[in-house]
Amino acid sequence: MKRESSARIGDAAARWAARIDRAPLELQEQAELDAWLASDTRCPGAFMRARAALLRMDAARALGPDFAPQAPRLNFSRRNVIAGSGGFLAASLGAFLLWPRSQIYRTETGEVRLIPLDDGSIATLNTQSEMEVLFTREKRLVRLIRGEGYFEVAKDKARPFIVSAMDAEVRAVGTAFTVRTLPSRAVDVRVQEGIVEVAKPAHANQAVRMAANMEARIGDDADRISPVAITPDNVQRDLLWREGRLSFESETLANAVAEFNRYNRTAIILADEDIGKRHVTGLFSATDPQGFAQAIALSMDLSARSNEKQIVIESR
Amino acid sequence: MTDISDDRAFWLQRHILPHEGSLRAWLSRRVHIGFDIDDVIQEAYSRLVMLETVSQITNPRAYLFQTAHSIILQDLRRSRIVPIGSIHEIGALELEASDPLPDQLVDERMELEQVAAAIEALPHRCREVFMLRKVQGLSQRDVAARLGLSESTVEKHVANGIGKLLDFFAHSGKWSARASRARKRDSRPHEKRK
Missing domain, CATH: 1.10.10.10 (Winged helix-like DNA-binding domain superfamily/Winged helix DNA-binding domain)
Incomplete structure (x- = not known):
């Protein structure tokens, strides 16, 4: 039998609650209600939830007979207001701009920021990141100064979209990809959609093409760029940071901890190196190092001690 | 079945309904693609309805969260959804790792x-x-x-x-x-x- 949707169950529950609110049920109706309640494990919950909502409104008696409801309030969320004024600001600036001018965007620890660019592209900056954006008539230039960015590029054949980071340059027309600077001064590029060209500016003639679901690491050690294929699952999992989540699949604890420390002021410290070699798999909230440390401690039989500044994971 | 009492409905509106919003927020932070939060909420109410008595529940908020959490684990085991990685391993631990706030009396x-x-x-x-x-x-x-x-x-x-x-x-x-x-x-x- 097809599973009923929660929305339909919710509607039926509201109808029954309203029916009971009108008058006691007839015998026949009682039987129907019983049958419905038994039809799905969610039904009794939905039914009582609806009755609870109705009961809660009994508190309205306390509003008194003089209560005059106002028309529903207009819902100007703060976000809309900010977006609105931002758009206005951008428009007036646009008219003012006579020569190209770059903008710097940065994120704080734990902050993930969605940045709509003038051409319709969207950049999402991960924690502790910084980028400079400069659009000219011929090119759309983004310099990733540090950290990580995910770029969803609007198609514009006449103006390539170029992200440069350290010793790497990624060129796209219309596509989506991630660029991340690593502590080792290497740059990691992952392509989620479409095709990009990756090159070191010093060797621009040796550009390498990368398609969706490929990754390349560009460091100053190797002179050839060799992209490798990665599974689409991995690509999607990687992007969970945009929703404030971190996902690890058989990652070493040392790497997982380093990843967490990018997002939080409270540093996680591993008491000894051996602990760091263990493997961790799971999905975590990026801004909850405490929860992560305790989950790790519980699953690996370690202990997690914490104070305001740090969390130490050590052997029991 | 319909001896589902008015008392229980009253208890739900007083002690559970006010926490539903934060449960939803909590779920949306921890629960993953493919889960219908409304399903989980309805199931959670069902379990609270089926309880013989609620008098032993001193912290309804924590109890609600715990209930929702165990429903998710059960769903994962039945594999009605496809988890990313093996969330269930960690799912079992996560709640202990993040105690919900104590019950707050509704002002x-x-x-x-x-x-x-x-x-x-x-x-x-x-x-x-x-x-x-x-x-x-x-x-x-x-x-x-x-x-x-x-x-x-x-x-x-x-x-x-x-x-x-x-x-x-x-x-x-x-x-x-x-x-x-x-x-x-x-x-x-x-x-x-x-």
Whole structure:
């Protein structure tokens, strides 16, 4: 039998609650209600939830007979207001701009920021990141100064979209990809959609093409760029940071901890190196190092001690 | 089955409904693609309804969270959804790792404001019905007579209103999911001349 949707169950529950609110049920109706309640494990919950909502409104008696409801309030969320004024600001600036001018965007620890660019592209900056954006008539230039960015590029054949980071340059027309600077001064590029060209500016003639679901690491050690294929699952999992989540699949604890420390002021410290070699798999909230440390401690039989500044994971 | 009592409905509205918004926020932070949060909520209420007694529950909020959590684990085991990686390994641990806040007594004044705001958010006709039924305390039959509507129309407005109220309670006000998800958006782009 097809599973009923929660929305339909919710509607039926509201109808029954309203029916009971009108008058006691007839015998026949009682039987129907019983049958419905038994039809799905969610039904009794939905039914009582609806009755609870109705009961809660009994508190309205306390509003008194003089209560005059106002028309529903207009819902100007703060976000809309900010977006609105931002758009206005951008428009007036646009008219003012006579020569190209770059903008710097940065994120704080734990902050993930969605940045709509003038051409319709969207950049999402991960924690502790910084980028400079400069659009000219011929090119759309983004310099990733540090950290990580995910770029969803609007198609514009006449103006390539170029992200440069350290010793790497990624060129796209219309596509989506991630660029991340690593502590080792290497740059990691992952392509989620479409095709990009990756090159070191010093060797621009040796550009390498990368398609969706490929990754390349560009460091100053190797002179050839060799992209490798990665599974689409991995690509999607990687992007969970945009929703404030971190996902690890058989990652070493040392790497997982380093990843967490990018997002939080409270540093996680591993008491000894051996602990760091263990493997961790799971999905975590990026801004909850405490929860992560305790989950790790519980699953690996370690202990997690914490104070305001740090969390130490050590052997029991 | 329908000895589901009024007492339990009263207990739910007093101790569970006010925490539903934060449960939803909590779930949306921890629960993964493919899960229907509404399913989990309905199942959770079902379990609370099926309990023999609720008198032993000293912290309803924590109990609610715990219940939702165990439902998710059960669903994962039944594999009705496809988890990313092996969340279930970690899912078992996560709750212990993040105790929900202790039960907060719902502030009476806030409660009243919430109820008033909920009425105000109803569509026009529905609002009239609720005003008479809940603020004036008339029966549905008297409401029908007062508004010159049939009883079944009034009942439909009540049913419709319940749905709207539940949405309202689930997604707004003091127990808002939105508020706890709010992110820092302070820094405006710094401008620099090239």
